[in-house]
Amino acid sequence: MAAFLLLILGPGMAPGQDTGRGFINAREFAESQGIAFQWFPMQKMLVMSKGPRLMRMVVDQTQAVVDNQPFTLPAAPHIEDGQVMVPARAIIRVFGSDAGPTPPPAAPTPEPPPVVVPPPPPATVVDPGSPAPMTAQESTPDGGQAPILVTARHSTREDHTRVVLEFDGNVSYTTESPAPNKFKLRINGCQNLIPTKRSNPAGRDLKGVSFNSGANRQGLVLTFDLHDGGKPPTIETVGNPFRMILSFAAPPGAVLATATAAVATATTPTPAAASATAKTPSNTASAAPSLTTPPPATPAESAKAVPEVSIEVPPATLTRSIFQGRAIIIDAGHGGPDKGATVEGLPPEKDITLAVAQALHRNLRAMGFTAYLVRSSDTQIAADRRQALTNKAGGDLFVSIHVGASGDENQAGAACYWFDSKGLSLEVDTGGKLSPQLVFNDWTQATRFDLARFLAQKVRDRLTTHLEMKDRGAMGLPLQPLKFIVYPAIVVELGMLSHPTEGPRLAAKGFQDAAAQAIANGIVDFFNGIRLNP
Numbered sequence: 015m016a017a018f019l020l021l022i023l024g025p026g027m028a029p030g031q032d033t034g035r036g037f038i039n040a041r042e043f044a045e046s047q048g049i050a051f052q053w054f055p056m057q058k059m060l061v062m063s064k065g066p067r068l069m070r071m072v073v074d075q076t077q078a079v080v081d082n083q084p085f086t087l088p089a090a091p092h093i094e095d096g097q098v099m100v101p102a103r104a105i106i107r108v109f110g111s112d113a114g115p116t117p118p119p120a121a122p123t124p125e126p127p128p129v130v131v132p133p134p135p136p137a138t139v140v141d142p143g144s145p146a147p148m149t150a151q152e153s154t155p156d157g158g159q160a161p162i163l164v165t166a167r168h169s170t171r172e173d174h175t176r177v178v179l180e181f182d183g184n185v186s187y188t189t190e191s192p193a194p195n196k197f198k199l200r201i202n203g204c205q206n207l208i209p210t211k212r213s214n215p216a217g218r219d220l221k222g223v224s225f226n227s228g229a230n231r232q233g234l235v236l237t238f239d240l241h242d243g244g245k246p247p248t249i250e251t252v253g254n255p256f257r258m259i260l261s262f263a264a265p266p267g268a269v270l271a272t273a274t275a276a277v278a279t280a281t282t283p284t285p286a287a288a289s290a291t292a293k294t295p296s297n298t299a300s301a302a303p304s305l306t307t308p309p310p311a312t313p314a315e316s317a318k319a320v321p322e323v324s325i326e327v328p329p330a331t332l333t334r335s336i337f338q339g340r341a342i343i344i345d346a347g348h349g350g351p352d353k354g355a356t357v358e359g360l361p362p363e364k365d366i367t368l369a370v371a372q373a374l375h376r377n378l379r380a381m382g383f384t385a386y387l388v389r390s391s392d393t394q395i396a397a398d399r400r401q402a403l404t405n406k407a408g409g410d411l412f413v414s415i416h417v418g419a420s421g422d423e424n425q426a427g428a429a430c431y432w433f434d435s436k437g438l439s440l441e442v443d444t445g446g447k448l449s450p451q452l453v454f455n456d457w458t459q460a461t462r463f464d465l466a467r468f469l470a471q472k473v474r475d476r477l478t479t480h481l482e483m484k485d486r487g488a489m490g491l492p493l494q495p496l497k498f499i500v501y502p503a504i505v506v507e508l509g510m511l512s513h514p515t516e517g518p519r520l521a522a523k524g525f526q527d528a529a530a531q532a533i534a535n536g537i538v539d540f541f542n543g544i545r546l547n548p
């Protein structure tokens with residue numbers, strides 16, 4: 015081991031000299047140690063794996079991931095003469111115990127090719143079927159105390175009530191809707207202490223909330239009583255301190271309800287995003303009502319006639335074989351108790367998105383891509399868990415599939431969105447610590463929205479060409495499903511369920527298959543059209 019260290023640290027850096035700043039050529043190191051090495055130029059991401067061990071690093075970032083756990087590097091990887099240089103000590107710590115004494119090759123290897131070999135299946139299973147159970151624990155693995163819920167506070171806004179739960183450490187959670195007007199939040203990995211500092215959010219948007227400790231006195235369970243027709247909240251988490259922000263939309267009638275895919279934290283929405291935070295009860299025909307959900311429909315008694323749809327969509331050809339095997343992560347919007355948009359007599363949005371996602375999954379695989387589904391069954395996955403699954407999957411592109419609905423049934427057409435932070439400002443409540451805005455800024459700076467925009471345009475072009483639908487455009491919006499996704503990500507909105515002819519068409523298998531092929535073709539156009547990073 016000592017000889018090995020000397021060799022890779024080179025002259026001038028003795029093994030005992032732990033500055034943490036010595037860099038080695040990642041590719042050379044990997045090759046010398048039999049470590050699989052992949053370079054994702056678009057994301058400037060490096061993945062090294064050996065046996066069960068997997069390490070992911072991003073150029074210019076000290077935050078890395080080892081075996082799906084956060085891992086802080088002493089210094090950020092950087093590029094030098096076209097080679098990725100990584101901090102030596104950290105790599106040795108991660109791979110050292112397995113790394114044999116084989117010296118690195120004498121001659122440096124040539125430049126890394128610009129494109130990765132097809133990535134292996136991600137280390138995490140992206141297709142959980144159901145949210146993975148999270149075990150509650152009262153103490154952390156390193157023997158420290160589990161976090162506590164420090165405070166629960168709330169504020170009532172124009173169209174929603176926001177409940178903020180603040181912890182002194184990170185926790186995980188699961189959600190349940192055990193009855194139509196009940197919403198349960200199970201918080202795991204925290205102590206079962208109910209805070210004395212808490213406000214009561216009972217009012218227009220909520221009937222009340224009760225706090226209990228979880229089963230076997232592990233974790234906490236919060237049960238929210240909703241008004242009739244009340245919907246489960248959207249949930250966001252932010253760090254430093256760790257907070258969960260639950261937004262309960264005002265009940266139908268008070269204002270137009272917001273969709274799950276709504277702008278959850280926009281305080282000053284753009285005009286285009288205004289529909290997601292509709293202001294008044296009369297605001298049923300806003301400019302872009304695409305992401306709003308009409309009041310819940312009464313149970314379907316008369317199913318609408320679903321037309322026979324047959325649209326021939328020939329698969330596009332990937333002309334750049336270097337992109338064979340690229341990984342596309344497919345997110346079927348909503349699921350489980352979260353039905354998404356609903357219209358009487360038609361299947362809910364969650365069923366249509368799943369059918370299209372599954373067809374897209376098949377098509378992409380048939381076309382030579384790697385593809386994964388975030389959900390493959392009718393299950394609810396909380397927004398932040400979707401984000402975590404998506405990011406952990408380490409894909410090349412992310413496509414979230416949705417269907418729109420509007421109080422104005424004349425609205426029709428397909429649209430594609432990329433994330434645009436315009437008009438978005440995070441609630442700043444930092445307590446003197448790191449501001450969520452800074453975290454958000456960091457993400458926006460590190461993310462290739464230009465690629466997401468290019469993808470949205472390509473998919474939009476195909477949808478409107480193949481499906482003969484009204485073109486509602488490709489545009490940037492601060493949409494929840496796209497937030498904090500670390501590679502190019504889009505929301506595809508296939509059409510309006512509330513439209514008298516488009517709605518039933520969306521439910522037709524022939525349409526769903528054609529839509530899936532059109533999206534797949536848009537993805538091919540994307541890869542055929544992009545230029546690689548130098």
Ligand SMILES: [Zn+2]
Binds near residue numbers: 416
């Ligand atoms: Zn949706």
